[in-house]
Amino acid sequence: MTYDLVIKNGNVIDPAQGIHAKKDIAVAGGKIAEIEDYVSDGDTHDVIEADDLLVTPGLVDLHVHVWWGVAHLAIEADPACVYRGVTTAIDAGSSGSNTVAGFHRYVMDSASTRVLAFLHISGMGQLDNDIGELEDIRWARVEKAVEAAKLHSDVIVGIKVRLTEGIVGKNDMVALDRALEAGKELNKPVMIHIGGSIHSFDEFLEKLRPGDIVTHSFTGNPHGILDNNNKVIDAAWDAMKRGIIFDVGHGAGSFAFPVAEACLEQGLDPGTVSSDVHRYNVRGPVFDLMTTLSKYIHLGYSIKDALAFGTTKPAAAVGLPDHIGTLKVGADADIAVIQHREGSVTFTDALGNERAGNQLLLPVETLRKGRRFNPIHSTHPNLVGHPHTH
Ligand SMILES: [Zn+2]
Structure with a gap:
């Protein structure tokens, strides 16, 4: 057979198909054509x-945040995503109804990374770092959000709302209600950003539907997943049973090792592991999704389980389980070739807590619809333990 490309002798892990074995993978026409023990x-x-x-x-x-030049925190999609193993990046609220047309045309249509989005319930999206997008609740217009999400239904996977006091002031409950109203009308999930809100996490969780997503689940900020005695709150267990997804969303301020460790000890796993990579954390402590997944391997998850948190599970969360995050024959040839490097590495959370690790996943090459991308930035020296010497 004249395939376009064959990947030979890789240690193939596809959590979606339960594969963990030496395999060859053939690619043709941008799709996965074969996955077998031997392909000529x-x-x-x-x-x-x-x-x-x-x-x-x-x-x-x-x-992620990739509405570059418009959302204050956004970065270019491709350098941080497709060049570093991420073939599908889901922007979490950088755009709202006022700006999604531009985001679609100038980013989604031109990036090599597949970019999808949670549309912010605030029309402005996340425009500014000092003036919160919902301090003036008039920005949260359900009809406008629903209309924009329908017009861009090929790329909008849900609705985003941020509930931190500095962003919504005292409007957290009404902001959440409006996001949920839009989510219900669209029959799509709502992603809520928690930590440092006026109302308690319990009160938000009560309102969520199965399939809704909490991001920054392991934040060290007040009104998080733990009570004052470091116990997972009852409302979180109830929510998990109802099918609410606890996403990591590491970010610059929203992932604390002690919180993630306490949850793990008590048996609460993340539903999905995401990076929340943006301009204030791309040079550390987040770097990229592969580093965030490596932190979960450090916490004790197997490589296969960690990969599921960054492939099958997020794919299912946005309703695309057969299309993305899998090596199934016929799916787009979106493939990550990864070095599993053993050796000392220092992991840092959003609060500056460090953990001494001994293994790291590093992007070697990524295929997006069969096209090859190599990392264009090397691994940051702060991460691999070779700080600059003077
Ligand atoms: Zn974010």
Whole structure:
């Protein structure tokens, strides 16, 4: 067969199909054509030798900010995503009804990364760092959000709302109600950003529907998932049973090792692991999704489970389980080739807490619809433990 490309001898892990074995993968026409113990590369245009490397579905990052030049915190999609293993990046509220047309045309239509989005219930999206997008609740217009989400239904996967006091003032409950109203009308999930709100987390959780998503679930900020005795609050257990998804959304201020560790000890797993990569954390402590997944391997999850948190699970959360985050034959050839590097590494959470790790996932090459992308930035020296010497 004349395939476009064959990836040879990789250690293939596809949580969606329960595969963890040495396999060859053939790509043709931008799709996965074959995944077998042996695929002949005799007549193939291009070969990637993946001995000693992991070959996984292209990662799905459920929380990024890539409306570059418009949302204050946004970065360019491709350098942080497709060049670093993430083939599907889901922007979490950088755009709202006032700006989504531009986001669609100038970012989603032109990036090599597949960019989807949670549309912010605030029409302005996340425009400014000092003036919160819902301090004036008039920005939260359900009809406008629903209309925009329908007009851009090929890329909008849900509705986003941020409930922190500095962003919504005292409007957190009404903001949440409006986001849920839009979500219900669209029959799509709502992603809520928690931590530092006026109302308690319990009061938000009560209102969420199965499939709604909490991001920044392991924040160290007040009104989080733990009570004052470091116990997971009852409302969180109830929510989990009802099918609410606890997403990581690491970010610059929203992931605390002690909180994640306490949850893990008490048996509360994350539903999905996302980076919330943006301009205030892309040079650390987040760097990218692969580093965030590596933190979960450090916390004790297997590589396969960690990869599921960044492939199948976010794919299911946005209703695309058969299309993204899998190496199924016929799916887009979105593939991450990853080095599993053993050796000392310092992981830092959003509060500056450090953990000494001994393994790290590093992007080697990513395929998006069969096209090859190599990392264009090397691993940051702060991460791999070789700080600059003077
Ligand atoms: Zn965010």
